[in-house]
Amino acid sequence: xxxxxxxxxxxxxxxxxxxxxxxxxxxxxxxxxxxxxxxxxxxxxxxxxxxxxxxxxxxxxxxxxxxxxxxxxxxxxxxxxxxxxxxxxxxxxxxxxxxxxxxxxxxxxxxxxxxxxxxxxxxxxxxxxxxxxxxxxxxxxxxxxxxxxxxxxxxxxxxxxxxxxxxxxxxxxxxxxxxxxxxxxxxxxxxxxxxxxxxxxxxxxxxxxxxxxxxxxxxxxxxxxxxxxxxxxxxxxxxxxxxxxxxxxxxxxxxxxxxxxxxxxxxxxxxxxxxxxxxxxxxxxxxxxxxxxxxxxxxxxxxxxxxxxxxxxxxxxxxxxxxxxxxxxxxxxxxxxxxxxxxxxxxxxxxxxxxxxxxxxxxxxxxxxxxxxxxxxxx
Amino acid sequence: xxxxxxxxxxxxxxxxxxxxxxxxxxxxxxxxxxxxxxxxxxxxxxxxxxxxxxxxxxxxxxxxxxxxxxxxxxxxxxxxxxxxxxxxxxxxxxxxxxxxxxxxxxxxxxxxxxxxxxxxxxxxxxxxxxxxxxxxxxxxxxxxxxxxxxxxxxxxxxxxxxxxxxxxxxxxxxxxxxxxxxxxxxxxxxxxxxxxxxxxxxxxxxxxxxxxxxxxxxxxxxxxxxxxxxxxxxxxxxxxxxxxxxxxxxxxxxxxxx
Numbered sequence: 001x002x003x004x005x006x007x008x009x010x011x012x013x014x015x016x017x018x019x020x021x022x023x024x025x026x027x028x029x030x031x032x033x034x035x036x037x038x039x040x041x042x043x044x045x046x047x048x049x050x051x052x053x054x055x056x057x058x059x060x061x062x063x064x065x066x067x068x069x070x071x072x073x074x075x076x077x078x079x080x081x082x083x084x085x086x087x088x089x090x091x092x093x094x095x096x097x098x099x100x101x102x103x104x105x106x107x108x109x110x111x112x113x114x115x116x117x118x119x120x121x122x123x124x125x126x127x128x129x130x131x132x133x134x135x136x137x138x139x140x141x142x143x144x145x146x147x148x149x150x151x152x153x154x155x156x157x158x159x160x161x162x163x164x165x166x167x168x169x170x171x172x173x174x175x176x177x178x179x180x181x182x183x184x185x186x187x188x189x190x191x192x193x194x195x196x197x198x199x200x201x202x203x204x205x206x207x208x209x210x211x212x213x214x215x216x217x218x219x220x221x222x223x224x225x226x227x228x229x230x231x232x233x234x235x236x237x238x239x240x241x242x243x244x245x246x247x248x249x250x251x252x253x254x255x256x257x258x259x260x261x262x263x264x265x266x267x268x269x270x271x272x273x274x275x276x277x278x279x280x281x282x283x284x285x286x287x288x289x290x291x292x293x294x295x296x297x298x299x300x301x302x303x304x305x306x307x308x309x310x311x312x313x314x315x316x317x318x319x320x321x322x323x324x325x326x327x328x329x330x331x332x333x334x335x336x337x338x339x340x341x342x343x344x345x346x347x348x349x350x351x352x353x354x355x356x357x358x359x360x361x362x363x364x365x366x367x368x369x370x371x372x373x374x375x376x377x378x379x
Numbered sequence: 380x381x382x383x384x385x386x387x388x389x390x391x392x393x394x395x396x397x398x399x400x401x402x403x404x405x406x407x408x409x410x411x412x413x414x415x416x417x418x419x420x421x422x423x424x425x426x427x428x429x430x431x432x433x434x435x436x437x438x439x440x441x442x443x444x445x446x447x448x449x450x451x452x453x454x455x456x457x458x459x460x461x462x463x464x465x466x467x468x469x470x471x472x473x474x475x476x477x478x479x480x481x482x483x484x485x486x487x488x489x490x491x492x493x494x495x496x497x498x499x500x501x502x503x504x505x506x507x508x509x510x511x512x513x514x515x516x517x518x519x520x521x522x523x524x525x526x527x528x529x530x531x532x533x534x535x536x537x538x539x540x541x542x543x544x545x546x547x548x549x550x551x552x553x554x555x556x557x558x559x560x561x562x563x564x565x566x567x568x569x570x571x572x573x574x575x576x577x578x579x580x581x582x583x584x585x586x587x588x589x590x591x592x593x594x595x596x597x598x599x600x601x602x603x604x605x606x607x608x609x610x611x612x613x614x615x616x617x618x619x620x621x622x623x624x625x626x627x628x629x630x631x632x633x634x635x636x637x
Contacts (some may be wrong), residue, residue: 007448011455011572014411049569062569072569106499 003297009068016072019048020079028080031206032351037162038083038206046117050076051090054306055099059107060115066306070248070299077114077252078259082206083346084252089158090114094121094167097183097238098291099253101226110165110185122163124154124186124212125235132368134148134169135178139214141170147221148172148184150192150214156362157212161195164188166212167238169231181231184223192217208336240313241306244364247299247319250327250359253376254292257327257334258350261285264338264347275337284337288330295323314376321369324359331356380432380531383494384423385512386416386453387483388444389502390588401602410443410453415497417564419557422527423495424457424565430530435488436461439480441470445582454575455567461578462488473597474507476590481508482515485590492531493550498523498559506556513554521547522556 005013023044045051053069055061064072069091077084095114096123098106099128113119130137139152150170156295160166166186171182186193196211226234262285265276302319305312331353336343342349360366389410397403412420427434436458438444445465453461462484469477485491494516499506504523513520525544526537534549539558571576614628615623631637 007451007577008573010448011452011567011575012569014452015455015567015569015572022566047568048566053569057570063573064569068569 005067005071009071009295010079012064012068012102013071015048016050016075017078019044019050020075020083024076024083025079028082029345029348029351030085031080031082032203033205033345035200035205037208038080038086039162041083041086042117042120042162045087048205049117050087051117052095052315053091053119054113055095055111055115059099061114065304066244067300068232068242070303073245073248074252074255074296074299077249078256079252080206081249081253081352082204084249085204085207085246085358086159088242088249089123090121090163092165092242092245093123093238096241097123097167097225097234098165098185100184100237101183101230101234103222103259105222106185106225114165119164119243120159120162121165121167122155122157123147123177123238124160124168126154128153128154128155128211131363134235135181136322137169137171137181138174139168139170140174141172141182141184141219143172144218146218148219150184150186150219152214153211154214155211156199156209158207158209158362160208160210160212161188162208166193167225168214169235171290172228172231176229178232180227181235183225183231183234184219185225186217186223188217190217190219202357203351204358212232215241234303239363241319242298242305243316243369244302244312245322246359246363247295247302247316250320250323250356251292251295253352253356253359254288254295254323254327254330257331257349257356258285258288258292260347260349260352261288261334261337264341281337288333291326291330295319298322314373317364317369317372318361320364321366321373324356325366327356327359328353380427380430380492381435381488381490382423382427382432383435383437383485383488384416384458385418385437385493385494385496385508386419387413387482387497387500387502387599388438388440388449388452389413389500392502397604399604401604410449412456413497414501415499415557415559417456417497418559418562419495419497420453420456420458421562421564422524422555423493425562426493426527426529429528432492432531434459435491437481437484437488438462439464439466439469439477439484439585440472441465441467447576447580447619450580451572451575454578454580455572457567457571459578461580462583464583464585464588468585474505476505476593478508478511478515479593480585480588480591481512483590484583485512485516487583487588493527493534494518494552494554495524495527496554496556498556508564509554509556516552516554518552518554519549520554520556521549523558524555525558525561527555529602 049062052061053064057063127137141148168184168186171180172182192215194213198210268275298319302315305315334349390405394408395405436453496509511521523539529535536547619625
């Protein structure tokens with residue numbers, strides 16, 4: 001067993017870290033404070049091929065492996081969790097299903113633009129009354145002579161309204177439940193498609209997540225992704241990969257909280273010496289470092305399963321469950337180490353704390369991850 | 380046109396620890412391209428892009444400089460190929476010896492029109508290699524270079540001088556040391572990093588280079604750290620800024636500083 005990253009993976013980490021420190025970290029607090037989507041970062045991310053890392057070069061991607069991709073999400077999230085999820089949602093949730101399930105014509109129309117970062121993608125599954133129970137969605141896609149008519153509401157749509165391409169799930173046969181769900185590719189300017197007011201969230205405030213609405217939104221037959229009735233399967237397989245992206249985001253948040261804590265513990269003097277010399281602090285740092293390292297091993301293991309062509313549903317669920325709960329715990333301890341200062345916006349750990357919580361919720365709650373893992377363990 | 384960038388693969392001193400006797404422990408320091416050398420690569424890369432020149436990296440040093448990751452890190456920053464001399468006899472080698480090795484390597488490459496280096500190495504920071512290298516080659520050396528443009532045989536070079544800047548025209552080959560802020564290095568793109576492994580890397584044997592033997596031998600016989608001056612540990616209450624300022628002035632006068 002080899003725990004060493006390849007040369008390329010190490011260099012990719014250094015390059016993304018350099019980019020994140022220069023371009024992302026300086027604006028992270030402002031994005032959070034002003035609930036501002038970092039639109040100006042998109043061309044910069046695209047220039048470095050960070051918007052389509054795991055896709056082949058001929059499709060517009062970077063041709064990197066999945067481990068490199070999660071390292072990039074980790075490093076971006078370490079600087080700014082909002083930027084991390086913007087890239088992860090675009091790559092794993094929007095571009096990947098086009099790459100995996102798209103026809104040649106759909107790939108030609110969308111994939112190169114998305115994988116190269118010229119067109120931003122979004123994934124629209126969740127509805128007001130269908131979160132964890134994603135199959136209970138009521139958005140419909142009625143077949144007409146010239147295509148489908150979408151009607152319904154989707155919510156918490158990461159990257160809307162900035163996205164150009166939306167992967168939308170709707171019932172083509174509502175009587176058949178999840179088997180009546182289909183996936184569609186919808187372009188942003190399609191008549192009948194509109195975007196609602198931005199949500200005001202606890203964390204990841206630089207990530208835009210408004211509801212989107214479909215009112216007799218007419219799309220051509222060619223917009224169908226996969227076959228009719230394949231939507232739920234496409235959504236679940238897409239989320240299997242998306243969870244690895246979120247686990248990398250959680251890992252980056254946890255590492256940021258640990259880094260801030262180590263730096264603060266060395267400089268903060270109480271009782272005449274740095275608090276890093278106090279055993280109470282040392283033990284917290286030790287537990288945080290151990291948890292972060294364990295999370296990293298699970299995240300990289302899940303990504304290496306993707307690279308090896310092995311099943312990764314359970315591994316991805318384990319990575320997301322552990323990394324997200326680690327992020328929340330480590331950020332909590334980070335505030336404890338910072339004391340009262342940690343509760344203020346003067347230090348980044350309060351943002352880490354608020355950002356961490358979402359990783360336990362989206363792309364499958366921790367309870368859903370436990371369901372996935374237990375099904376595998378009890379099989 | 381053929382441009383060489385001489386760069387150093389070394390460890391960052393910020394990751395090293397210094398013991399009481401002045402010896403430096405590098406074991407936990409991660410190696411990488413010396414801090415200012417990406418600036419040199421960027422400056423040379425812009426010139427190479429404008430002039431359609433070949434851009435070649437050259438590095439020499441002890442075990443480690445020949446590692447694949449060292450070449451990939453440099454190639455990922457836009458070099459077309461690199462030439463590496465890895466030899467343990469180059470451990471802690473003097474600047475003049477290193478410059479002589481680089482000069483022979485540049486002669487080996489042949490038809491080189493320009494050599495660009497960083498401002499200084501992050502570990503030694505002597506700022507000597509570019510000048511000695513130019514001397515070895517018999518070429519002019521220009522330090523503190525902030526910009527370069529043109530073609531082989533006619534280069535326009537800007538350099539910082541005390542209180543201003545100077546523009547030079549150079550008609551033959553030269554060695555330029557880029558100032559630390561001459562250019563902002565591009566962050567390597569993912570495709571560039573992944574393509575680096577496919578670019579040529581030439582490993583030269585030091586023994587095959589015709590490096591003249593030096594009669595003078597220089598060795599470090601002692602290191603020491605400057606003595607730490609005892610601090611007075613005097614804290615001023617800044618609740619009343621005016622009173623604190625007056626107290627500070629009194630204290631400084633009392634110490635003979637003012």
